[in-house]
Amino acid sequence: MDWGxxxxxxxxxxxxxxxxxxxxxxxxxxxxKDDFNKLADLIRKNDVELVIVGLPLNLDGSRxxxxxxxxxxxxxxxxxxxAPVVIWDERLSxxxxxxxxxxxxxSRKKRKTLIDRVAAAIFLQAFLDSRxxxxx
Numbered sequence: 001m002d003w004g005x006x007x008x009x010x011x012x013x014x015x016x017x018x019x020x021x022x023x024x025x026x027x028x029x030x031x032x033k034d035d036f037n038k039l040a041d042l043i044r045k046n047d048v049e050l051v052i053v054g055l056p057l058n059l060d061g062s063r064x065x066x067x068x069x070x071x072x073x074x075x076x077x078x079x080x081x082x083a084p085v086v087i088w089d090e091r092l093s094x095x096x097x098x099x100x101x102x103x104x105x106x107s108r109k110k111r112k113t114l115i116d117r118v119a120a121a122i123f124l125q126a127f128l129d130s131r132x133x134x135x136x
Contacts, residue, residue, distance in 0.1 A: 001039075002054045002090065002120040003070050004028070008035070009116025011124045012046055018132065020124035022117035032073070036080040043083050051083050054090030054123050061091075088127050093119040 002009035008026040013019060026038055043051065053074050056066040063071070071087070078085045097118035101111045 009120035011121035020121045022121040055087040090123040093122040
């Protein structure tokens with residue numbers, strides 16, 4: 001998942017854990033517990049075994065304010081969800097998602113609704129590839 005201030009981009013893998021696909025975008029509420037309840041429901045409905053949360057590191061690999069916020073949320077999330085939670089470097093996933101959508105001639109308005117889940121799929125795919133040695 002691509003955790004953001006206003007939205008959470010969600011991607012899912014296939015049953016074989018080989019291919020990541022954009023799934024949906026959840027609009028964040030003002031109450032974190034409500035967000036976690038939505039996620040727990042999504043996890044249950046999709047038989048999710050492992051949750052991957054993107055960590056927005058700086059380009060040099062250091063943790064900035066956004067990464068610290070995500071780490072705080074992940075800490076609370078681990079207590080609330082019935083699935084293990086792992087963090088994964090998501091550097092440049094949003095920029096790559098933007099390039100892909102522009103390359104696909106997706107309108108600016110449509111890109112705004114797709115970018116978070118496409119970014120989540122990009123770093124989920126990187127995670128899946130790292131576990132399989134890059135063999136799809």
